[in-house]
Amino acid sequence: MENSAAAITIRGLVKRFKQVEAVAGIDLDVRPGETFGFLGPNGAGKSTTIKILCTLADATAGTATVAGFDVARERNQVRRHIGLVFQEPTLDAYLTAEQNLRFHGELYGVDRATAAQRRQEVLTMVDLWERRGDLVQTFSGGMRRRLEIARGLLHSPRVLFLDEPTIGLDPQTRASIWDYLKELHRRQEITVFVTTHYMDEAEHCDRIAIVDQGHIVALDTPAALKSGIGKDRVQITCDDDALAIEELAARFGLEAAVHEGAVTFAVAEGAAFVPQLFAGLAVAINSVTVTRPSLDDVFLAYTGKTIRDAEAARPMSPMAFAARGR
Amino acid sequence: MTAVDPTPVAAVRVPAAGLRHQVRAAAVVWQREMIRFGRDRSRIVSSLAQPVLFLFVLGTGLSSLIASSGDVDFRTFLFPGVLATSVLFTAAFSGISMVWDREFGFLREMLVAPVSTTAILTGKCLGGATVATLQSLIILALAPLVGVPYNLVMMVKLVGLLFLMAFMICALGLFLSARVKQVQSAMPLVQLTITPLMFLSGSLFPLSNLPGWLHVATTLNPMTYAVEPIRSVVFDHLDLSPAARATFDPGITWGGWQVPVPLQVAIVAATCLVLLGLAVARFARTE
Ligand SMILES: Nc1ncnc2c1ncn2[C@@H]1O[C@H](COP(=O)(O)OP(=O)(O)O)[C@@H](O)[C@H]1O
Ligand SMILES: [Mg+2]
Numbered sequence: 354m355e356n357s358a359a360a361i362t363i364r365g366l367v368k369r370f371k372q373v374e375a376v377a378g379i380d381l382d383v384r385p386g387e388t389f390g391f392l393g394p395n396g397a398g399k400s401t402t403i404k405i406l407c408t409l410a411d412a413t414a415g416t417a418t419v420a421g422f423d424v425a426r427e428r429n430q431v432r433r434h435i436g437l438v439f440q441e442p443t444l445d446a447y448l449t450a451e452q453n454l455r456f457h458g459e460l461y462g463v464d465r466a467t468a469a470q471r472r473q474e475v476l477t478m479v480d481l482w483e484r485r486g487d488l489v490q491t492f493s494g495g496m497r498r499r500l501e502i503a504r505g506l507l508h509s510p511r512v513l514f515l516d517e518p519t520i521g522l523d524p525q526t527r528a529s530i531w532d533y534l535k536e537l538h539r540r541q542e543i544t545v546f547v548t549t550h551y552m553d554e555a556e557h558c559d560r561i562a563i564v565d566q567g568h569i570v571a572l573d574t575p576a577a578l579k580s581g582i583g584k585d586r587v588q589i590t591c592d593d594d595a596l597a598i599e600e601l602a603a604r605f606g607l608e609a610a611v612h613e614g615a616v617t618f619a620v621a622e623g624a625a626f627v628p629q630l631f632a633g634l635a636v637a638i639n640s641v642t643v644t645r646p647s648l649d650d651v652f653l654a655y656t657g658k659t660i661r662d663a664e665a666a667r668p669m670s671p672m673a674f675a676a677r678g679r
Numbered sequence: 680m681t682a683v684d685p686t687p688v689a690a691v692r693v694p695a696a697g698l699r700h701q702v703r704a705a706a707v708v709w710q711r712e713m714i715r716f717g718r719d720r721s722r723i724v725s726s727l728a729q730p731v732l733f734l735f736v737l738g739t740g741l742s743s744l745i746a747s748s749g750d751v752d753f754r755t756f757l758f759p760g761v762l763a764t765s766v767l768f769t770a771a772f773s774g775i776s777m778v779w780d781r782e783f784g785f786l787r788e789m790l791v792a793p794v795s796t797t798a799i800l801t802g803k804c805l806g807g808a809t810v811a812t813l814q815s816l817i818i819l820a821l822a823p824l825v826g827v828p829y830n831l832v833m834m835v836k837l838v839g840l841l842f843l844m845a846f847m848i849c850a851l852g853l854f855l856s857a858r859v860k861q862v863q864s865a866m867p868l869v870q871l872t873i874t875p876l877m878f879l880s881g882s883l884f885p886l887s888n889l890p891g892w893l894h895v896a897t898t899l900n901p902m903t904y905a906v907e908p909i910r911s912v913v914f915d916h917l918d919l920s921p922a923a924r925a926t927f928d929p930g931i932t933w934g935g936w937q938v939p940v941p942l943q944v945a946i947v948a949a950t951c952l953v954l955l956g957l958a959v960a961r962f963a964r965t966e
Binding site: 411433439441444447452455462468471507 | 691700710788791
């Protein structure tokens with residue numbers, strides 16, 4: 354019974370492509386009404402997980418339910434209760450904004466009077482009502498995303514899936530997308546499952562799972578994950594990285610490594626530690642940066658690499674090449 | 680969650696998938712093809728170039744050769760074939776356009792909706808067939824220029840036959856492109872299948888006195904059964920000697936038996952359903 358109360362349940366989910374195990378055994382429960390973030394670098398398996406949950410891909414092993422329906426056996430029921438915004442654009446650019454929504458309403462069998470009212474509601478919510486008669490062709494990337502969000506909401510889904518809704522957008526537009534999602538939560542009871550590889554965006558979620566190479570490596574509220582780290586991140590640049598790492602280990606018992614071109618380590622009360630650093634190291638230090646723990650550090654703590662390292666290490670996925678360029 | 684907003688949200692219930700819902704889904708897929716066709720006027724003009732060249736350049740060029748063989752203008756003979764050929768290409772591209780829908784992502788919007796693949800593909804076929812038939816109206820309007828009279832009954836029959844043929848070809852296009860992921864591979868597919876269908880259908884030469892192998896090939900080609908009724912309807916409305924008719928419109932024979940036109944139409948209709956069914960079966964909805 355615990356399962357039917359959850360908006361999404363995932364048990365032992367595996368998806369294997371020819372050479373890659375994109376999803377390598379995931380277990381997860383998403384509660385109704387929460388905004389759940391799925392965070393990880395490119396190629397972590399986020400899109401693949403969403404495709405399975407949305408009935409667009411078959412799992413190699415494991416089971417999942419969405420809104421109480423099995424994604425393999427009750428596909429139509431699942432489809433009826435979910436809204437989707439994919440990583441790649443799925444609008445018809447030769448139709449107007451309103452024609453795209455009209456198409457969606459008909460495809461989902463929404464009765465015509467309600468559909469007209471809903472179109473106005475969702476287009477107003479994303480500030481596109483005035484532009485409803487324009488061809489999508491003429492829309493900017495941000496406007497297209499907003500239109501896709503509006504379309505995903507048209508049939509009042511119980512669960513809304515958003516795959517990288519902010520990718521490729523400027524910071525201001527990214528912020529406004531999150532504003533719309535917050536507004537949405539204020540208006541109606543809906544579960545939102547959102548993926549991103551921008552660590553800072555996790556702050557908008559009630560709970561997040563950090564994924565790497567198809568595994569969930571951490572799962573909690575953003576605050577709990579950060580307080581679990583408890584240390585600040587210190588990055589120094591100096592003339593001899595190897596020597597610095599050696600001395601940090603010898604004198605302070607700190608484990609340091611080179612990340613993003615700087616010697617990086619975690620230490621409690623980082624700001625207070627800086628004077629000791631200068632006193633204790635024989636190596637000449639050129640610069641020091643101290644950062645309060647962020648989700649990037651959470652990622653670093655659980656996977657032993659920064660999110661940028663993780664992305665650099667992995668060849669670009671074929672899916673990422675196809676990702677939205679506009 | 681937090682306080683409920685005072686503005687009421689319109690309650691939506693997505694209905695269980697009944698037949699009515701499936702019909703609505705097919706209708707809106709059809710409607711999208713119509714909207715896109717209306718937006719793309721240049722396509723209408725460019726699609727006319729080939730049939731006009733066939734009819735007036737090839738037709739005129741060859742008519743001097745064939746003039747001796749009776750009282751039929753070769754262009755008149757070509758007219759039904761050119762109608763069929765133009766519909767053939769337009770419909771094939773409409774079917775193949777599913778590959779573009781896949782490439783530009785819109786296909787996903789359809790695949791993740793709570794409707795059957797049959798509804799989506801039927802809507803697509805009806806849309807492609809309507810577009811192809813609308814385009815053929817322009818060629819139909821040229822009829823008097825090649826000695827075919829304007830006749831209402833003939834025109835209505837022709838439109839019906841062209842629509843049926845377009846549906847069949849569109850379904851074939853969908854079947855062929857069901858698993859194609861790349862736009863580049865779609866074009867060769869059209870060339871490799873549609874061109875032979877055209878040449879082996881009797882649309883550009885009479886089916887009389889063919890060598891054995893060609894006779895077999897044309898008899899097996901479903902396009903033959905779509906083209907022959909069209910020619911038959913046109914020739915019914917021409918003033919011809921029986922000898923000329925026998926040369927230019929010999930009909931289709933199975934081992935000496937003359938296949939009646941209604942049976943030919945029934946064969947095309949059945950082929951439509953079979954190809955649509957195969958396309959649905961082959962269409963991968965998941966990865
Ligand atoms: N259709 C596919 N065929 C083969 N490999 C795939 C396919 N889709 C994804 N992958 C691989 O699976 C891994 C996870 O991809 P994806 O789920 O798109 O990651 P993310 O969305 O987290 O960036 C990547 O290594 C990618 O190359
Ligand atoms: Mg992705």
